[in-house]
Amino acid sequence: MTQPPDNSDRRQPETRSRARANAALLGAFCLAAVVIYLLAGPRSDQVNGRTEIVYWHGWAGKEFKPLQKIIDEYNRAHSNVFVKPTYVGAGYQKMRIAFAGGDTPDVCSSVWVEDIPDYAERGALTPLDDFIASSTRRLDDYPPPIQECYRYNGKTYALSMSVSAIFVAYNKQVFRESGLDPERPPRTLEEFDRAAEACTRFRNGRREDGIERLGFPYGGLIYWANAFNVEFWNQQTRQTGIDSPRMIECVNWMKSNVDKYGFQAQRSFASTFGNLLSPNNPFISGKIAMAIVGDWYTEIIKIYAPPGFEWGWFPIPAPPDGRTSSTLLDASMFVIPSACRHKREAWDFIEYITSPVGQLGFKTGKEPSALAATKTVQADPLFQTPYWNFVKELASGPNAISIKTPLYNKFLFLLNRIEDQTLSGALPPAQALKEARDAYTEAVAEVLRK
C-alpha cells in the first residue's frame, strides 16, 4: 500500500534541496523550449521594402542554375519587387497541401499541362487573359496546339517557356545490324511492328535462353491510345472513351505484340533496364531499339550517351484509321494561384520569364533542351536543325494534343493498371476496361457535382 506523501511543513532539509533541484530542472527544460523556439524562427529577408514574389518550381540542381541567373537579372532590374524561388520537390505533395491550407505562392511552375483542368476546375488559378490583352504578348505567336495547352474552358490559365512533344526514338546502329534501313524509319503501325520484331534478338539465338535485345518494349498505353484515336474525355458529354471499341482495339494490338515473346520474359528483361536518367538507360545501352520519348531526350542523349551514338526519330505510328503524327504536348506551366496578393507583379514576372529571354536562356548547355513555345523564338537559328524542325512540325501539327481529362493522375493510374492486367492475361481487355471506366466515372462524378 502506498503511503500518502509527507506534509510539506515537516519536510527534511534534504527533501527541500531535492525539490529545489527538481524545480531547477523543470525550469531548465522550459527555458530550453523557449530558446529553441526563438532560434527556430524564420530568417528575415533582405527585401528592403520590395514586394516579395514567392515563386515555386520543380527544377533542382543543374537544371535550376540557368533559371536562377534569369531571376537574378530580373531582381537586379526591378527595384520594387524581389522574386524568391523555392524548390517544391518532385512529388508536388507540398503544393497540394499548401494550396489546401491557403498558403500559396505568387507564381508557380510546378504544374503540368494535364494538371491545369484539375486546378482550374477548382478555381485555384487566375485567368491570365486580361493581363495578356494589356501586354505586348500575343497569343497567336504560339502555335495553336500550344495555345490549347494553356487554355481550359475558354480561358487562358498559364504560359510556358518551352513545350515537349512525344515521339519514337530509334537506334540507327541497331536498325542497320538488323537489316533495316536506318534512314527510313517505320511509317505505319505494321512497319513498326515488323521493325520491332526484326530488332529483337535472343541470347545465343535461342528463345528459351532469354531476350538479349527487344525491338520495342510494348507499353505506354496513353500514347498509343491517342494514336488509335481514342477520345480520353469529352467535355460536352462528360464521358470517357476509356472502354471504347478503339481502346479495345489498341489493347488487343499491344497484347498481340507482347504475346510474341511472352509477357513474363519481357517483364523480367525489363527489370534489367537501368534508370532512364543514366548511361544504362536501356535505349542508350542498346537493350531496346526503339523507345517512346519527348523532345527533352536530346538532353539525355547528350549527357548519357557515348560519343557517336546514332539515333533517329519518327512520329508515333498509327493504324490506318488512327491519328497520324499524333503527339501529346506537355510543359511546366507558369500559373498565378487565385490567392496570390500581388497578381500584377506576378504577371510581370511570368511575362518576363516566358519572353524570349527565358525561352532562350533556360538551357543547361549551348543547345536548347526543349522546344521554345513561341513561333518567334522557334525561328531562331538554334531551332533550325533537322531534329528541332521535326519537333516543331510535330508540336504544331493537327494531331498535337494536350490532355484535358479531369483527374488525370487517376486516369493514368487506371491506364497503367489496364496495361498490367491485360498484357499479363489476368483479365480479358473488355472486362479490365469496363472496370477502369466504372472506377473513373465514380471518381469524376465527385469533381462534376458542382
Place this chain on the structure above:
Amino acid sequence: MTKANAISLTRSLAAHAVLLALSAAFALPFIWLVITSLKPPRQIFEFPPRWIPDPIQWSNYREAIQAFPFIDYTINTLFVTLSGTFATVASSALVAYGFAVVRWRWSNLFFLVMLSTIMLPGQVTAIPVFIIFKQLGWIGSYRPLVIPAFFANVFFVFLLMQFFRTIPRDLVDAARIDGCSHLDIFWRIMLRLSKPALAVVMFFSFTGGWNDFMGPLMYLNDDRMYTLSLGLQQFMAQHSAEWHLLMAGSTLMILPIVALFFFLQRTFIEGISLTGLKA
C-alpha cells in the same frame, strides 16, 4: 591444449563465422552505397553490376560537397536534429513515467487515446496540421519541425513505459516512504536504471530528425535554411540525375549516424547493468 579449451575455441570460431556471415549479408546495402559513390556515372546502373569501380572516382565526394553549401546545411540539420532529440527524449520520458509508474484513475483510458492517435494515417491529417502551423505563423521556419517534439512522441512514450515497468515496484514504494517526490524517483531512479532504453530512444529520434525529408520540404521555403536531405535533392533534376554524387552525398550524410550508433551501442554491454538493484 586441454579438451575444454579446444571446445571453447571451436565454439568461439563458430560464433564468429556465423556473425561474420550475417554481417556480410547485412552490410551489403551499405557496401553497395559506398561502391556506387565511387563509380563513374556510366557504371552505376550497369547490369550485371560490377563490384569494383573502374576507375575509383574519389572526386565524386569533392563534387558532392561543392554542389551545395554543405557546412551550412550540416549546421541547420544539426540544429533541427539536436533540439528535436533533446525535446522528444525529455518530454517522452516524463509522459512515460506518468503512465507507467504513477498510479491514477483514467490513466489506462488516456493511454489508449494516446496510442490510438498513431493509428490514423498521417496523410489525412496533413492539411489541418498545416493549417494550424499557418495560423501560428510558423510556415517557413524550423518551428513546425522542432516545437512538436516538446509534446512527446507516442512511439517513444510507449517504449519507455515498457522499460519503466520492468523496474521493481518496491523500489518506487520504498522511495515514496522515504519522502521522495515522483520527480525525484523519475530523475534519480527511473532514468538512471533505463540508460539502454534512453539511448535507443535518443538514437531513433536523432536518426529520424537527421534523415527527415518530408518535414523540411513541407515547411521550409528558404534555401539558406535547408537541411542535408533537402540539399541532396540537388542531384535529382527532372532530366538529369547525378547518381554518383547523390550516393557520395548520402554516404557522407549517414557517416555521423554510423559513428553515433557505434558509440551508443556500447551502453549495451551485457552484465554491467545494475543487476543488483533490478533483481
Place this chain on the structure above:
Amino acid sequence: MRLIRQGIDNEYLTGMAFILPWLAGFLIFVAYPIGCSVYLSLCVYDGMRPPEFIGLANYASIFRDRQFYKSLWNTLYIIFLGVPLSLVFSLALAMLLNQKRRGISAYRTLIYMPCLTPVVAMSVLWLWIFNPEHGLLNLFIMRFNDLLQSAGLGLLRLPVPGWMNDPLWAKPALIIMGLWCVGGTMLIFLASLQDVPRTLFEAADIDGANWWQKQRHVTLPMLSPVIFYNAVMGFIGGFQYFTQVYVMTDGSGNPNDSTLFYALSLFNNAFPHWRMGYASAQAWILFFITLGMTLVVFRISARRVYYHGA
C-alpha cells in the same frame, strides 16, 4: 481513510502533470486535425473547394469497392507473415549480438546498417537482388538446386520465382526486404536484454537448466514487455505499410494489384487522385481495424506479458 483518499487524489494530479506534455500537444496539434478528418470522411473534399457533406456515402462506396478488399487482404498478408517473422528474426539477432565477444560492436553496427542506408540506394540494390534472371537471390537458389540435383535430391528443388514480377511472389519479396531492416526492432531487444538480471541466470544454472530452458523461462518472460511493444507497433506500422513498396513500384500496385496495399491506395486517393474525403473515410476504417486488432493483442497478452516491476 481520509488520508488514503487524499493520496489517490494527489496521485491523480501528479499523473496528469507528468502526461501534461503529451496532453497539451494532443489538444494543440492533434485533436483538431483528427476532428477534421472525421468530418471530411463524411464529405466530398478535393483539398481545394470547400467540403460538401454527403453522409456515409464514402463509406458505402468503399465497402462496394473490390479493390478495398484486395488491398486489405494484401495488407493483412504482409502483417500476419511479416510481423511474426521479423519479431523472431530480430529477437534471434539480438540474442546473438548480446555477447561479450571481440568485435561485437562492429558486428552490431554492420547488422544495423540497412536501416541507415537511404531508400534510393537500397532500391537499386533490391532491384538487382530480386531480378528474376540475373538476380543474386535467384543465382543463389539455382546454385543450391544444382547442388541438390547432384546429391540426388532433385525432388527438393526450390522454385526460382519472378519476385517483383510475379503476383504470387511480390509480397514475399517485400517481406524479405523488410527482414533486412529489422535493425530497429533488434536494437530495442538488445537494450531490453540488458535488463535481464544475471542472478536469474545463475539461479537457473544451479537448477541445471540448459540453454534453451534458460531462454524460455528467463529471457523470454523478461523480454515480454518489449516483445509486446514490438508486436503492437508492428501491427500499427503494418497497416500503414507504404514507403518501401512505393519506392519499388511507384505506387502502381503492380503486378496485378498484388502490391496494392491499404495505405498506398489511401495515399493515391488523398493527393494524386484529389479524393481527400474518400481517403479520410478509408483512414477511419483502417483506424477501427487497427484499434480492434490492437485491443485483441492487448487482451491476449494481458496474462502473458510479465512486468517485473508490477
